[in-house]
Amino acid sequence: MGVRFPRRLHHVGITVNDLPRSVRFWAELTGGTASEIKTVDAPHLSTLLDYRDVRLQVATVKVSETLTIELLRYVSEPADPYDPGTAHPGNVHVCFDVDDMSASWEHAVRCGAVPVGDGPVDVPSGGQLAYLRTVDGASIELRAIPI
Missing domain, CATH: 3.10.180.10 (2,3-Dihydroxybiphenyl 1,2-Dioxygenase, domain 1)
Known part of the structure; x- marks a missing residue:
C-alpha cells in the first residue's frame, strides 16, 4: 500500500485585499476565533512562493477543531485583480x-x-x-x- 494522502485538511488559505475586513467577515460568518494579524517576511517565503523579497500579513480564523481559514495579504506584491467568478484556474x-x-x-x-x-x-x-x-x-x- 502506498502513501495515504491526505491525512486531514489543515487549513484553507485565501489571499485578500483588506486583511482586517476579511478577518471580521470570516469570524462573524463562522463564529470562529480570529488570531492577531502578523507580518511575515522569512527568507524561505521568497523561494516557496516564487516572489522576490515577499512580505505577507497573515491572520487565521479557527472555525472548529478541524477547520482553520488562513487569510493572507501580500504586502510586497501589487494586487492583480481578476474576475471573481469560479471559472478561472486557481479558484478555491x-x-x-x-x-x-x-x-x-x-x-x-x-x-x-x-x-x-x-x-x-x-x-x-x-x-x-x-x-x-x-x-x-x-x-x-x-x-x-x-x-
Whole structure:
C-alpha cells in the first residue's frame, strides 16, 4: 500500500485585499476565533512562493477543531485583480454543511457575502446548494443535503 494522502485538511488559505475586513467577515460568518494579524517576511517565503523579497500579513480564523481559514495579504506584491467568478484556474471555494439553508444564506448575506444568483437552488437528489462571494471575491458554498 502506498502513501495515504491526505491525512486531514489543515487549513484553507485565501489571499485578500483588506486583511482586517476579511478577518471580521470570516469570524462573524463562522463564529470562529480570529488570531492577531502578523507580518511575515522569512527568507524561505521568497523561494516557496516564487516572489522576490515577499512580505505577507497573515491572520487565521479557527472555525472548529478541524477547520482553520488562513487569510493572507501580500504586502510586497501589487494586487492583480481578476474576475471573481469560479471559472478561472486557481479558484478555491470553502464549502460548509448547514442545517438550515435559509437562515445560513441570510446570515452570510448580512455578514457581507454577495449571492450568486437569486438564492439557494434545489438539487435533484434532495436538499439545497447555494454559492456566495466573500468580501474578497472568494466563493462560499452552502450545502444542505440530507444524509
